Amino acid sequence: MARIQYVARLATDKNSGLPLPQLAGQAVTIVKRGTTTPVTITEDEAGTMVIPSSIRTVSTLLFIPSFWVNEADMPVSALGAGVEVPLDTSEGIAKRLDVLEPQVAAAVSSSAASAASAEASRIAAEAAAAGGGGGGVTAHGALTGLGNDDHTQYHNDARGDARYPLKSAVTTEIGNAVATSSAADRNRANHTGQQAISTITNLQTILDGFGGTAVNSVNGLSGVVVVSVTNLAGTGTAGRAVMGAESEAAGRTALGAAATSHTHTASQITDSTATGRGLLTAADAAAARGVIGAGTSSLELGTTGTTALRGNAIVLNPSTLTGLPVGTFVAHT
Structure with a gap:
């Protein structure tokens, strides 16, 4: 699709043709004429440098x-x-000038002819008033009032300068627009689309320096490839299940592992004995002592009938001891 250039244009009222000072410095949106619908505009003919939001700043x-x-x-x-x-497009301006030029030339010619005819009539009238035979001033330089601005409807330099920008101002504005466009051209945010590697200095050489072989597909997949665990060669079912697990618990389940927090019964301890398991499962200390035949925990040493004799005590036969009653125990510490 062809792209057409719209040249820089003075912001003027579409009816009166007068400048619109309220637009100075304002952002304007380029729209389809007669609507409020923005159209896509670019900085270049190729259409690669899209102007954001179709906005231009006056x-x-x-x-x-x-x-x-x-x-x-x-x-x-x-x-x-x-x-x-x-x-207006540049082509549109040229066409308008082609149409206006002959019209202006014809108007100027007609105006000049009318002015000459009026001047001839005036001279004839003056001659008639003077009694005929000519008279009055005949040299143009001798006429008076040549410097008077008697026709305010006609264009002169002062009126043109007041209505239209000066050439120097236009030249400056064009220069500023070029500088602004250049800055926009260098702004990465304004760059869209694709760019050939060959247009970027040394890029191909740098890429070639990395070595390796270009990869155009993965396991038969091409284009934009999303690699999943199923595409990894040499993996087992459990390994893929673990890599695809979404949580630690799911990973343990995939491996058949126990949960982080879990319990075992005494019978599940494979090298335990009945006595050991009895100790582990005893309800209290008395039950544990019963398992190992340890008696009570209230053992008291002494020489009475309700106390226990010390292990290092020496018991003597009282019959060998003179003067001691029969049955007396003598403990030696």
């Missing part, structure tokens, strides 16, 4: 910067501050 001298647009979206206008400014 300069302080009331110029709307140039841009390119799809031919199908034409004609377009600049819309801002409630005002629509119809815009």
Whole structure:
């Protein structure tokens, strides 16, 4: 699709043709003419440098910067501050000049002829009033009032300067627009689309320096490939299940492992004995002592009938001891 350039244009009222100072410095949106629908505009003819949000900023001298647009979206206008400014393509301006030039030439010629005829009539009337035979001033330089501005409807330099930008101002504005566009061209945010490797200095050489072999597919998959655990060669069912687990618990389940927090019964201890398991499962200390035949835990040493004799005590036969009653025990410490 062809793209057409819209040249920088002075922001003027579409009816009166007068400048619109309220648009100075304002952002305007490029829309389909007669609507509020934005059209896509770019900085270049190729259409790769898209201008964000279809917005152009009016300069302080009331110029709307140039841009390119799809031919199908034409004609377009600049819309801002409630005002629509119809815009022209460079081709459109040239066509308008081609039409206006002969019209202006014809108007000038007609005006000159009318002025000459009026001047001849005036001279004839003056001659008649003087009694015929001519008379009056005949040299143009001798006429008076040549410097008077008696016809305010006609163009002169002062009126032109007041209505239209000066050439010097236009030149400055164009220079500023070029500088602004150049900065926008260098702004990475304005770059979209694809760019050939060959257009980037030394990029191919740098990539070649990495070595290796280009990979165009993964396990028969091509294009944008998402590699899953099923694509990994040499993996087992358990390994893939663990890699695909979404949590630690799921990973343990995949391996058949016990939970982080779990219990075992005494009977599940494979090398335990009946006595050991009895101790582990005893309800209290008395039961544990019963398992191992340890008696009670209230053992008291002494020489009475309710106490226990010390292990290192020596018991003597009282019959060998003179003067001791029969049955007396003598403990030696």
